[in-house]
Amino acid sequence: xxxxxxxxxxxxxxxxxxxxxxxxxxxxxxxxxxxxxxxxxxxxxxxxxxxxxxxxxxxxxxxxxxxxxxxxxxxxxxxxxxxxxxxxxxxxxxxxxxxxxxxxxxxxxxxxxxxxxxxxxxxxxxxxxxxxxxxxxxxxxxxxxxxxxxxxxxxxxxxxxxxxxxxxxxxxxxxxxxxxxxxxxxxxxxxxxxxxxxxxxxxxxxxxxxxxxxxxxxxxxxxxxxxxxxxxxxxxxxxxxxxxxxxxxxxxxxxxxxxxxxxxxxxxxxxxxxxxxxxxxxxxxxxxxxxxxxxxxxxxxx
Amino acid sequence: xxxxxxxxxxxxxxxxxxxxxxxxxxxxxxxxxxxxxxxxxxxxxxxxxxxxxxxxxxxxxxxxxxxxxxxxxxxxxxxxxxxxxxxxxxxxxxxxxxxxxxxxxxxxxxxxxxxxxxxxxxxxxxxxxxxxxxxxxxxxxxxxxxxxxxxxxxxxxxxxxxxxxxxxxxxxxxxxxxxxxxxxxxxxxxxxxxxxxxxxxxxxxxxxxxxxxxxxxxxxxxxxxxxxxxxxxxxxxxxxxxxxxxxxxxxxxxxxxxxxxxxxxxxxxxxxxxxxxxxxxxxxxxxxxxxxxxxxxxxxxx
Numbered sequence: 001x002x003x004x005x006x007x008x009x010x011x012x013x014x015x016x017x018x019x020x021x022x023x024x025x026x027x028x029x030x031x032x033x034x035x036x037x038x039x040x041x042x043x044x045x046x047x048x049x050x051x052x053x054x055x056x057x058x059x060x061x062x063x064x065x066x067x068x069x070x071x072x073x074x075x076x077x078x079x080x081x082x083x084x085x086x087x088x089x090x091x092x093x094x095x096x097x098x099x100x101x102x103x104x105x106x107x108x109x110x111x112x113x114x115x116x117x118x119x120x121x122x123x124x125x126x127x128x129x130x131x132x133x134x135x136x137x138x139x140x141x142x143x144x145x146x147x148x149x150x151x152x153x154x155x156x157x158x159x160x161x162x163x164x165x166x167x168x169x170x171x172x173x174x175x176x177x178x179x180x181x182x183x184x185x186x187x188x189x190x191x192x193x194x195x196x197x198x199x200x201x202x203x204x205x206x207x208x209x210x211x212x213x214x215x216x217x218x219x220x221x222x223x224x225x226x227x228x229x230x231x232x233x234x235x236x237x238x239x240x241x242x243x244x245x246x247x248x249x250x251x252x253x254x255x256x257x258x259x260x261x262x263x264x265x266x267x268x269x270x271x272x273x274x275x276x277x278x279x280x281x282x283x284x285x286x287x288x289x290x291x292x293x294x295x296x297x298x299x300x301x302x
Numbered sequence: 303x304x305x306x307x308x309x310x311x312x313x314x315x316x317x318x319x320x321x322x323x324x325x326x327x328x329x330x331x332x333x334x335x336x337x338x339x340x341x342x343x344x345x346x347x348x349x350x351x352x353x354x355x356x357x358x359x360x361x362x363x364x365x366x367x368x369x370x371x372x373x374x375x376x377x378x379x380x381x382x383x384x385x386x387x388x389x390x391x392x393x394x395x396x397x398x399x400x401x402x403x404x405x406x407x408x409x410x411x412x413x414x415x416x417x418x419x420x421x422x423x424x425x426x427x428x429x430x431x432x433x434x435x436x437x438x439x440x441x442x443x444x445x446x447x448x449x450x451x452x453x454x455x456x457x458x459x460x461x462x463x464x465x466x467x468x469x470x471x472x473x474x475x476x477x478x479x480x481x482x483x484x485x486x487x488x489x490x491x492x493x494x495x496x497x498x499x500x501x502x503x504x505x506x507x508x509x510x511x512x513x514x515x516x517x518x519x520x521x522x523x524x525x526x527x528x529x530x531x532x533x534x535x536x537x538x539x540x541x542x543x544x545x546x547x548x549x550x551x552x553x554x555x556x557x558x559x560x561x562x563x564x565x566x567x568x569x570x571x572x573x574x575x576x577x578x579x580x581x582x583x584x585x586x587x588x589x590x591x592x593x594x595x596x597x598x599x600x601x602x603x604x
Contacts, residue, residue, distance in 0.1 A: 204509065222521070226488045298519060301560040302561040
């Protein structure tokens with residue numbers, strides 16, 4: 001089978017950027033991830049929402065063929081909510097309010113029918129849950145996880161276990177520096193490689209991404225764009241297109257991962273162009289591939 | 303003729319980084335630039351020094367064939383001195399002391415024999431001097447200049463004139479944002495294009511460089527390196543290899559400039575590896591080209 005499984009969050013976001021404000025819009029790592037991933041591979045989503053969730057919000061995901069049957073609705077709970085603000089170059093969100101709600105409860109169950117997935121992406125959550133899922137799905141051909149500052153600072157031991165049970169880790173440059181205490185990102189990436197994963201990807205926002213595997217370092221520039229409305233979901237979209245592409249190819253060598261990163265960069269440049277998932281929902285595989293061709297032109301030389 | 307002419311500074315630097323300290327070592331924009339440029343094209347240097355300058359310091363430049371006959375020695379003056387410190391990720395120098403000395407006097411004269419140079423690089427100096435040189439050398443096939451925060455803030459009108467008289471401008475990301483008031487670098491680069499130059503290159507340190515020409519944006523990643531001893535001279539080395547390559551090709555179209563940027567990135571990764579010019583003086587064209595091949599591997603994808 002060539003399915004991709006993602007576990008992550010579904011959120012209701014309120015976001016303010018220099019270009020405007022969006023209130024109570026759909027967000028969450030699993031949402032952004034799936035919408036991009038499903039352009040390349042059949043994607044199965046596992047997440048939980050509360051009784052307050054309006055499932056009409058899922059229409060764009062269903063329209064893209066995302067399997068949403070793994071979304072658990074918990075009538076007695078409330079959906080995860082996040083409010084944030086971006087300023088200046090919009091490189092980092094400042095969280096202004098957060099209500100974990102359903103995210104503070106038990107992790108959602110993975111339906112038995114999803115067990116045969118080829119690849120698994122464990123979006124940012126408690127590393128003990130990531131380690132547990134990774135162990136349960138160790139038959140998967142490629143498992144990648146994300147993490148964040150909070151877990152690096154407070155759950156180092158659990159995170160170390162998680163890293164030993166995944167094939168790949170994707171994190172941003174600040175997180176890579178925090179995790180290793182290294183300022184040089186090449187040193188940081190190589191050091192994380194020694195902690196377990198055989199692929200480490202460091203996301204650098206407008207500066208693209210670095211990929212480490214074996215002795216190799218690859219560098220993927222960001223797609224050059226002037227239309228930056230809201231960066232929320234960029235990292236998850238990058239990971240989604242990347243994992244979708246890998247799942248579709250069924251190969252996980254360096255050349256395929258480099259090609260997958262280009263898809264990630266192209267897809268991420270689209271989600272930037274609107275609040276929430278609007279721009280991403282309007283994209284097609286052909287549009288992403290056109291940007292991949294643009295990236296190839298922009299970074300090739302004689 | 304296929305000569306490259308550079309006007310810039312020769313300095314005596316004292317530099318402190320997390321990896322050590324170097325006192326009273328050779329520095330200056332024209333020095334770093336020429337040492338890299340001369341790997342690709344015969345390079346002529348115009349600069350001024352004081353009576354205190356020990357010309358044995360120029361041995362590595364002479365050994366590389368740089369024409370130093372345009373260096374003016376002013377017995378009654380003192381050589382430019384700069385002291386700086388880098389911390390953390392070493393992305394930016396903090397100047398701890400500076401004595402302009404000879405740089406505060408008249409610009410050095412350009413020897414008549416240098417008039418037939420194919421290309422001209424005007425390293426960072428007062429934009430009125432850059433404009434004057436650019437006008438005097440308007441027969442050159444390609445003239446590029448550098449600038450800095452100080453001139454952007456205090457000499458806007460002179461800088462605007464200089465920009466109308468050069469083919470290319472190279473500056474760093476902070477300078478590009480300051481010059482345009484734009485945080486998005488793609489917007490900033492395109493806006494600077496409208497002010498005169500037909501090529502704009504924005505240097506981003508460890509994140510590489512962006513190049514703007516016409517409607518095109520190219521992205522050059524930095525060469526991935528862990529050995530960062532002292533970043534002083536990186537930008538000038540980048541510009542030196544870039545201009546040297548362009549001069550040797552005698553073509554200034556987008557494809558050639560992209561190839562030239564890769565040479566710049568490769569050469570810049572070498573100068574990082576030591577204080578002053580030590581690593582750069584030990585490099586050869588073959589070593590730079592080997593890193594160019596590494597950059598191609600690191601940034602290509604299917």
